[in-house]
Amino acid sequence: MAFVARFLGRQIAYTYEVSELEPGRKLVMSTAEGPFPMETTYTWGPSGTGSTLMTLRNRGEPDRLGKIAAPMVAAAIRRANQKDLASHKLLMER
Numbered sequence: 001m002a003f004v005a006r007f008l009g010r011q012i013a014y015t016y017e018v019s020e021l022e023p024g025r026k027l028v029m030s031t032a033e034g035p036f037p038m039e040t041t042y043t044w045g046p047s048g049t050g051s052t053l054m055t056l057r058n059r060g061e062p063d064r065l066g067k068i069a070a071p072m073v074a075a076a077i078r079r080a081n082q083k084d085l086a087s088h089k090l091l092m093e094r
Contacts, residue, residue, distance in 0.1 A: 001029075016040075037061065056081055065083075 020028035038060030047053035
């Protein structure tokens with residue numbers, strides 16, 4: 001699937017390949033493009049409070065140039081994920 005994101009002030013286009021799908025439970029997708037190729041895993045399950053708990057994990061290995069900026073990129077990914085998840089939460093609660 002094609003995906004376009006804004007990251008560190010730049011627009012980045014990726015093509016993700018879905019490698020695992022368990023509807024309502026798990027989605028694993030990955031991309032080999034860009035300076036920081038990664039695998040993204042989403043899981044959903046009961047939270048124990050009658051709502052759904054979603055977890056998100058990004059895993060990747062930067063290329064040679066990306067290794068220099070890896071700590072900064074990792075922090076930026078965390079911030080972007082938190083922002084995206086907050087937006088998703090607002091949409092889901094409508």
